[in-house]
Amino acid sequence: MIKNFLNWIKAINIKDIYSFRNQVPIKEVNYAGIDDISKKEDYRIAISQNGKFIVTFDTANLRIKILENKDHRPFTSSKKEVNSNDNNKYCGLDNLDELDDIGQTITYFKINNDFMIEKFYKEEYKPSLCKVDSSDSDIINASDFEWSIDISNMQEINDGESFILIAISHINVNMDMRRTENKKIDNKKHDYKKENLNKIRFKCSSLSEKYELKDEGNKPDEACDIAINMKPRPTNKISEIKKGIAIYRFDLKKNQIGKESYDFNTVTCHYSNQISGICRFIDDSSKDDSKSLNDSRIKRFIILNFRGIYNFEFDDHFDSFNLNEKFEYPTNIRRELDIWYTDNCIKRLLSCIYDKYFFVPQYKNDVLLLKVYDLAKMELETTIKKSKNKNYFTLNSNDNAFSFSRLQLCFTRGNNTIRLYYIKNGLEVALKSFKEIERIYLLEFIENDEKLLIIGKGPKKEGLIFAIWDLYNTGKVELIEIDDFPTIIIENFGTHLARASGNILHIGNNGKVSSVLKKIEKELKQKKENEKKVDKEKMDKVANSIIKLLGKKPDGKPDESHNIHYNEKHMNFKPIVSEKEPWMLGDYDRHSYCLYYHNQKGAEVETLQLIVGRTTVQIWHQIQDSSRNKDELPNNGEPFLEYIWTNRIPINQEREETKLRIKDFKYGSNVGLHEKLDDFHLKVYWYERKDNKENSKRKSMQKKKSMK
Incomplete structure (x- = not known):
């Protein structure tokens, strides 16, 4: 009897201890009514690795919006799939005018300086005009802090749950993005502490019933949500904002059957003030399977800063994130950062990242080596060798432009020459120069990797030139000039322009998201219509002169x-x-x-x-x-x-x-x-005569019958 009682007490204690360790604070957040913008907007944009989801971030007013890309162009094995009737997929040139607004809002919310969600907004909410606050106490040196943002693909768990993850990092440039004087990086010594990120859960009272704590007999292996009273924290001034990262997990569900439209139930935030840098979700997609390419699982979440690449471990449901490992940069990148970057190295690191690849051009013994590292596997994928060319030394490393398809890599040093390589064996398969372009800013494989989009600058004109190179018809290149296209986006490539898997999006100063490809296609369609019109006029003129x-x-x-x-x-x-x-x-x-x-x-x-x-x-x-x-x-x-x-x-x-x-x-x-x-x-x-032999034969037979 006493033994059974002690066993029962022991079981209760173990359950209580486990439950206590897994308690998650809950904060109720309401929808906002009128909420003025106090500072001039400064937007950032990021796109998921498959191009289906978008996140925008007004860094001045700390407002975040998650959208679904209605101009999504998935990689498909047939053009029929691309031109399907799905409202959230690219519908071809005939429907360009029907997709002026390419972003469908999933959720819209505001955070404070500590990454905590302060309020939600209705999907159709539009903030009022900016009321600029010029208080000197709220101003800091813009070069001291930077922002980084990223969004994951939709993550579908076996039990039917769906998640989207948003990562934000407030980067302390002086501490994490430049070499400090008289301080060298010691690769043998850990500069980080292995620990789980802090965790808090947010619920919107307008979306669900008010939370009430109930004893439902939670199992020992389930985390308990504890409702606590949390008073709003005093808002810090901008000058007091600390560095840090936050990862928001949105639990999503489809709100209508048969339509790709989502509502969120809860938001879980994992945060820390111990580290900052460029944040990236790395998906483990198979390049041999188009389905897994569009619906892939997150393999890693990493932070890149001056010191290295920090890896965060997580469970299948993304209930916890643990900083558990640090990877070193390739030797030449490490040497370059240590010698040259006493200033901000964010642009240099961004110039190396595309999709799940870390791309490093390197010169060794008069040979150009293009090394491609797989960030999902954290290993060298391939090395491409190219003989010495003096032209490669003329431009800065930040001028490199490259892109990856399922099979190929395209690369330019920023001049007007593009080289294509096979990723697996490093063989060069094509080389092409574009006389109409003086400098190339961006490359992107589009239309199921069958074409390459090139954005560059002409030798004389100030505007941008867009070229579409048909890779399976090497002599065919379509050139388009867009006079009203904002050239400033090239200067803010990592903030106002986002690209992934053949999707290229731009965010304007007003926060509106637009598709670069859609704008190009509109211009191309208009150009072809004008050419047809001119040709018709010429033919009519010639016809009238016969x-x-x-x-x-x-x-x-x-x-x-x-x-x-x-x-x-x-x-x-x-x-x-x-x-x-x-x-x-x-x-x-x-x-x-x-x-x-x-x-x-x-x-x-x-x-x-x-x-x-x-x-x-x-x-x-x-x-x-x-x-x-x-x-x-x-x-x-x-x-x-x-x-x-x-x-x-x-x-x-x-x-x-x-x-x-x-x-x-x-x-x-x-x-x-x-x-x-x-x-x-x-x-x-012409007209042809009918054969009357059959008719004559029938008449003859009728004659014979009548004679009998």
């Missing part, structure tokens, strides 16, 4: 059966053939068109004539030159047949009624296809 005359018989009299057609620039054209269907015994209608006529005085005369007869369409060619012997000319200077087509009417059916009839003929420009010939369009039709 001159029609009667041919001449051998005796010089007009030949009413032969009609001659030519335009104004071929005024001296004379037919080189008149009748070229020798099987025709009588007279028949013919129509001749001048396709090309060139008469250089005292030298060569070249003529191309198209003639439409009773049953054929023929093109005849003649080259004459009085300064040359006839045997030096094609066919001794006589006309020769270049092309013939026939309607294949049998001889026994050929009649006046079955002759070829011209429905349409148009001249046009050559559009660069041929320097001599003008384009033309000819459409003919």
